[in-house]
Amino acid sequence: MTLASQLLTWYYENARDLPWRQNNDAYKVWVSEIMLQQTRVEAVKNYYTRWMERFPTLDTLARSSEQEVLTYWQGLGYYSRARNLLLGVREVCARYDGKVPDNAAEILRLPGVGEYTAGAIASIAYNRPVPAVDGNVLRIFSRLFCIEDDITKQGTKRKIHGLIQNCMPKEQPGNFNQALMDLGSAICIPGHPRCSLCPLTKYCEAYAREVQDVLPVRPPRKQPLHVTLASGIVKNGESLLVRQRPSTGLLAKMWEFPSIELEKNSAPSAMLPALIKADLAQEIVLGQKLFHCIHTFSHRKWDITFFDCRWLDGGALPPFARWLPISEITSLPWAGPHLKAAAALFK
Numbered sequence: 001m002t003l004a005s006q007l008l009t010w011y012y013e014n015a016r017d018l019p020w021r022q023n024n025d026a027y028k029v030w031v032s033e034i035m036l037q038q039t040r041v042e043a044v045k046n047y048y049t050r051w052m053e054r055f056p057t058l059d060t061l062a063r064s065s066e067q068e069v070l071t072y073w074q075g076l077g078y079y080s081r082a083r084n085l086l087l088g089v090r091e092v093c094a095r096y097d098g099k100v101p102d103n104a105a106e107i108l109r110l111p112g113v114g115e116y117t118a119g120a121i122a123s124i125a126y127n128r129p130v131p132a133v134d135g136n137v138l139r140i141f142s143r144l145f146c147i148e149d150d151i152t153k154q155g156t157k158r159k160i161h162g163l164i165q166n167c168m169p170k171e172q173p174g175n176f177n178q179a180l181m182d183l184g185s186a187i188c189i190p191g192h193p194r195c196s197l198c199p200l201t202k203y204c205e206a207y208a209r210e211v212q213d214v215l216p217v218r219p220p221r222k223q224p225l226h227v228t229l230a231s232g233i234v235k236n237g238e239s240l241l242v243r244q245r246p247s248t249g250l251l252a253k254m255w256e257f258p259s260i261e262l263e264k265n266s267a268p269s270a271m272l273p274a275l276i277k278a279d280l281a282q283e284i285v286l287g288q289k290l291f292h293c294i295h296t297f298s299h300r301k302w303d304i305t306f307f308d309c310r311w312l313d314g315g316a317l318p319p320f321a322r323w324l325p326i327s328e329i330t331s332l333p334w335a336g337p338h339l340k341a342a343a344a345l346f347k
């Protein structure tokens with residue numbers, strides 16, 4: 001038995017029952033793979049189901065507004081994924097008559113689609129023998145072939161890609177890729193793999209040499225940059241002052257309460273009212289702390305405190321800000337920690 005047939009036999013008996021595996025429609029595979037980037041399977045399940053109720057076809061999504069799409073993505077983070085997905089399906093409508101191309105090279109040219117996603121769509125939806133190599137698969141193959149080079153290096157990735165290509169069966173390449181995903185999530189996990197449950201022990205060099213716990217090799221992770229922010233909850237009657245973030249950069253175009261990054265050891269008491277006055281033409285008095293949270297992105301950590309702000313007076317708001325009725329609080333795509341604050345303070 002080859003490594004591939006051993007893995008497929010295991011997969012047919014142990015495949016996870018996931019909502020996006022009900023059929024191999026290319027649009028559905030695409031959505032699920034984009035949602036699963038940087039996000040756990042359990043967290044994606046409900047988002048995926050809700051998404052497919054609202055955007056059941058590629059065409060429905062392509063005709064939807066970016067704001068609505070972002071609202072349905074809210075909570076998954078990394079919002080550029082949703083924006084690119086929307087651009088991608090619109091491009092498929094414009095250039096491919098609404099049908100996702102059936103080969104990895106063309107899929108790869110769509111916005112937001114990297115090699116992993118192109119391989120996953122091409123293999124699962126169209127049975128093309130293309131590897132879908134993510135961190136899980138790199139880990140599995142670095143152990144199977146006992147690769148002691150840094151797996152974050154392009155050269156190592158290329159080497160592993162070649163090894164996977166050699167192992168990949170012509171029949172059922174999509175199932176082979178999905179089997180690797182399942183093996184990486186349940187058995188060949190980071191740290192201490194569950195080798196006693198693994199169908200591939202007899203092929204695994206790391207297991208034979210008892211070095212599986214120290215593979216793969218990767219450089220130490222950098223700590224995310226710690227950023228302290230103060231944010232104002234400005235209430236005017238039954239409305240809240242909110243603003244939209246710039247159209248590029250972190251959390252682009254998402255909505256938030258007016259906020260400011262604080263210098264080390266500086267107090268928000270002068271800076272936050274001054275910011276709200278300068279940017280939004282509103283006079284406020286800073287009140288007590290209402291809510292605090294820490295929100296970690298890949299490269300930075302926001303330590304953000306929300307303050308009650310008493311509104312005194314103000315002129316017309318700039319185009320990127322508005323008074324949001326509290327009853328409409330769920331209608332906006334919120335920047336992550338601001339959603340936490342809005343949910344905690346105005347359930």
Ligand code: SF4
Nearest residue numbers: 188193195198204212
């Ligand atoms: S034997 Fe252990 S280290 Fe090797 S592939 Fe299986 S789970 Fe991973």
